[in-house]
Amino acid sequence: MTDISTTPSSSIGSAGSALMKKRNRHQTVLQGLGLAAISFAALMLFILISSLVSTGYKAFYQTHIQLEVFIDPEQISADNLQRGNFDDVLLDSLKAYFPDVEGRADLRKLESILSNGAQFTLRDRVQADPSLIGETVTVNVPTSDDYDQLAKGMVDRDSPADQRKLSDRQIGWFDTLEKAGAVTQPINWALLTNADSRFPELAGLKGALVGSFWALLVCFLISFPLGIGSAIYLEEFAPKNKWSDIIEVNINNLAAVPSIVFGLLALAVFLGWFGMPRSAPLVGGMTLALMTMPTIIIATRAALKAVPPSIREAALGVGASKHQVVFGHVLPLAMPGVLTGTIIGLAQALGETAPLLLIGMNAFITSAPDTPLDSATALPTQIFIWADSPERGFVSRTSAAILVLLTFLVTMNAVAIYLRSKFERKW
Structure with a gap:
């Protein structure tokens, strides 16, 4: 008879218990590190907001x-x-x-x-x-x-x-x-109703607010239709070959390009070659549109991919054309994700400073622009101007302007989250 050696059950139990304790210990450490990271981030955010409020509330x-x-x-x-x-x-x-x-x-x-x-x-x-x-x-x-x-x-x-x-x-x-x-x-309602001034007690954000509005409007009108159209074509109609792969790689790379590069491009092309007006929200909006389009394209393609293939198959099965499938079924279901990506892209564009500085939207403008062709500033560049001013009164106004900008950014992101949670469907 062959003698088969066996490990005592007590040894197996002690080894398994030690392994379980080690795994639990590692899990506890990982959870602790995660909580510490979140706490540190929350502390830094609290310090930032507190410093802005403590400095900027006096401007209100x-x-x-x-x-x-x-x-x-x-x-x-x-x-x-x-x-x-x-x-x-x-x-x-x-x-x-x-x-x-x-x-x-x-x-x-x-x-x-x-x-x-x-x-x-x-x-x-x-x-x-x-x-x-x-x-x-x-x-x-x-x-x-x-x-x-x-x-x-x-x-x-x-x-x-x-x-x-x-x-x-x-x-x-x-x-x-x-x-x-x-x-x-x-x-101090003048903070919102007055344009910029060399006197701190008279300086306001009206010109920057109107300039940002025109720039974002131009940005939206250009980037939204072009971005969605490009995403629909690449995702639903474009043949899958090396050329479409090259386009996709370049779109992903453009989304990671530093914003100052787009500013240099606008300076060379829009102002240098085309002779468009300097410091105009029209040029600023076109520059921001170049930055925003890759974000909208990527977000739209992700939203289109999230629509189950069964929706397309069912529509094609009842005789719908490819065009009817995309615009009658797929795009409406993907619209919450599309809008979310668009709003986040516009919020990112609202906070950009470097490209607007390069096209001259940091000039001293004492009146709000009436059209996108008038000279104007934007909220980020107005903050830059005030932060560079030697007068002590601009210190609190700089912090107040940052708080106004953060309010707009938080509001836009909150709207994006609301739209996604309200209209998103679970499959």
């Missing part, structure tokens, strides 16, 4: 001075409002709080409490209602940036006078106005 309210202004007919004529001495009228109202201030130099310093745009605020009101001439009206006008920073606690009152822009006397003037109840801090 603005310091104003409330004045009782007499519209003197001798200084302001209804026949020629453009030449009216609105700054002198405002200064007379401000002097009512400081009757002891005399001399041209002191009056000039006193007038510096008000923003350079205060006179235009009063002018616009009188233009809208000329009957105010000869009357006393209450107006709220913005302060200059130095006094706005003082009101928001950005000026160290205890520092030596030669290390701050405002003297002790000027700070005393502002304190007098505060005690008199003339200082207010309303919501």
